[in-house]
Amino acid sequence: MVVGERKNHFAQTIRFILILAVAAITMYPLLWMISSSFKFEQDIFQQLGLIPRNMTFENYINGWKGRGGSFSLYFKNSFLLVLLATVGNLVSCSLAAFAFARKDFRLKAVMFALMLGTIMLPQHAVIIPQYVMFFKLGVSNSMLPIVLPKFFAVESFFIFLLVQFMRGIPQELDQAAIVDGCNAWGIFSRIIIPLSQPALVTTTIFSFLWTWNDFFPQLVYLTNPKLHTVSLALKRFVDPDVLPAYGQMMAMSTVSIIPILILFALFQRLLIEGISTTGLKF
């Protein structure tokens, strides 16, 4: 091995060690959570190591029973909510993005700016007027207030992400489609959507993740305990009025991240492609 190659090898080794160290530090809270889920309650804050000295599955068994309801109900509700919200976002945001990316219409720039402006609106600023509106419509105690807006392209972040991606698709393809007799809908469904797969997958993953983890709207709108979701249920484990059940909370938190991990694992290639081609930086 020549000197240059040896230096290269050494530098690469150092780089990998540093990356592994940073990864370990980043992953530590997650590993601690998983480790604590297998510990007895009194050991969670006493034993510092990741490997439990005395292992137990009680936290999973008792945690699944839940506090006020079984986690099977909460998971069912969360999946339903996430499915509807994700479908809504995909349908409405892709249509809105197509309009902004490919069409010319009056006040397009103004509407685009307004749309981007809503990204800066915090949730807590709009929750009260939104609640009043849905209450007057008589649907405040249901999933509708959370799901319905998704079908009306309220998620500006996803619209922006898709616009950026769609602008990268050559316009020549649209023109070729027009020559072949496609109308706007044909261009959207046959050209743009198939080629926007990475961005759509990114939208799916983040829509899933954000709806799955969302808390405050679910707290406000889902008053009937039969509608409660995983995020509401996890919060019940720790309350100032009672002895917290940290072990059960860690166990159910571990279970609750499994669907997200599966989603990431299945679509990670497309996710990375979707983010990198839109030029979005996180």
Place this chain on the structure above:
Amino acid sequence: MKKGTCSVFAVLLLSVFVGGLLFAGGATETAANPELRISWWGATGRDEKYLSIIEEYGKLNPNVSLTPEYAGWADYWGKMATLVAAKNLPDVHQYTNNQLGEYFAKGAVVSLESYVKSGVIDLKDWNQGMVDSGRINGDLVAITLGITAPTMIINMTWAKELGIDIFAFNESMSWKEFANWLKTDVQPKMPAGTYAFGDYSKDENYWWTWVRQNNAKWVDDKGNYAVPVAVIEEYYAYMEDLRKAGVAPPLAFTVEDNAKARGDNAFNTRKMLIRPTNANQAKLEQQFMKVKGDEVEMRRLPHREGASTSAEALITSAMTIASNSKFKDEAAKFINYFVNDPAAQKIYNGEIGVPGSIKVQEMLKPNLNKVAAQEIDYINMIATGAPPTEPKPAGIWAFDAEIQQMHQLVASGQMTPRQAAEATIERANKFLASFK
């Protein structure tokens, strides 16, 4: 766009509506079959009690539809803020007197006087002090589910081992006498590294009691913070003096101790003899004492020099009827059932504090452990003849957290008590300006 594709979208949208509505509430409400929404804060153990009581009421009143709504403490208030703005508060819901004043000012609750006068809500055998805890400007707007109050809990077993004489249950000292007693009679007998008295800075009810003892008002007619600077200064200075004397722990110890889980805190593990807390916490602390046989008792707070009473703030958790409720009469009947019916109270078992009904107290007492039984005696003792506890005006409860922060600035040497007192008033007025 093809018709087929339009149909697909229409079906999709329709399915969302139907799916959402399937999960919506909305039974038809009539006077013959009223629908009551009942909300509370807490966690599983408490939820099970409320749900059992609601179930029992439902059996006795099958025409009434009862919908429970519950959340954890912090989440409950997040929801309430939204619901009150939409005028969609649950028919029967709860407050402590920390929040009651603020929500009363928003017109959220109705007067219950007419229901008490007509006997729908029967308070004849109640401790009057406990009834009055639900009054605002003399008007009864809330019925207490349980009262707690600030106290100091003492590890009596440990005190006896150390040869420390503790004053009697029905006695109290002045603040000056108390400090001297801690410095001369208690701390010298404590082992190294342990403390006679805990830091009261995190206990907002100690602060409330201090304000009451000084006959101070929270806000003046213009809505400005009205607690005198000298009163605030003395509150910070008293605790700082105990820290400097080594009688109370330093800031770092207190911060760490406040974060510890029950069972590991300084009081549970014989690092602190006397702990400021609320009376309803005493039985929980007793449960988690690390040394077997350690017995916990309650004692009154010190009083002002020359005063005849310590005037502890009575902290009520109480049920109210929403002003937007369409079924106020039924709501009143439910509240009466909840607070007076023996079966309901047997289930509730003093969950949130000492019940106001003397009959209920006597029914529960034989089955309570020593500390829980003493809690009833303690609350009855301080409630009898207590001056009225006026609920806090809007913003005052939220501002209480600043008092703890100011204590920390004094304890860390960044401010003198006087500076902290002046800063408190300045911050309070800025904060309260947003509520005007």
